[in-house]
Amino acid sequence: MSDRPDPPDPIRLKEWEQRTEVPLFVAALIFLVGYAVRVLAPHDSEPWRDIALALVCATWLLFAVDYVVRLHLSGLGRRFVRTHWLDTVVLALPLLRPLRVVQIYTAVQKRRDRPRLSLYARVMAYAGLTTVLLGFSAALAVYHQERGAPGANIRTFGDAVWWACATLTTVGYGDAVPVTLGGRIVATGLMACGLALLGAVTGSFSSWLLQVFTREDEKRPPGSA
Known part of the structure; x- marks a missing residue:
């Protein structure tokens, strides 16, 4: 064979x-x-x-x-x-x-003639949905790893949610920090995803603002201040 x-x-x-x-x-x-x-x-x-x-x-x-x-x-x-x-x-x-939300949206849109949302709205919707699902998943995973661990300061699920929010937004207050190997692996992945999502949202929003201002400039009559 x-x-x-x-x-x-x-x-x-x-x-x-x-x-x-x-x-x-x-x-x-x-x-x-x-x-x-x-x-x-x-x-x-x-x-x-x-x-x-x-x-x-x-x-x-x-x-x-x-x-x-x-x-x-x-x-x-x-x-x-x-x-x-x-x-x-x-x-x-x-x-x-949750990182496969883009493929899911693409599969749904292929069944329709045209997308219902603009490019910028799609990016914002994808980033928002991914952030919520990924943050919740990371909070569950890090709480599972940290609860009961010696020296851990993430003792409740509320602590884990607070940690996930601070990590996703790249704030990182430092009041809740994983101490286990599994928790730190989850934290590393979440930090990378947070940077990527923040960059996508910031870039899309900036591009949308530039497009709006460009359209306003094009509508002004020549020689106007």
């Missing part, structure tokens, strides 16, 4: 991605809810913790099946892991699925 990868099927791959992006986004929200219940619910709150664990496992299995199907349809073999590195990272860390 040959070890060469199957020939690519771009049409079927495109159709698969368009059909599954929105259902998988819903599955990602279910995963987030299940993970939140596992982290925030008291240990004696059964059977809710068991149900949440079942939801987390079932939705992660859906993500794995989707990854395998797209790998097969792409025909890239091992190169799929490198060329689709974000999908690979998201499969390993499902809490990062």
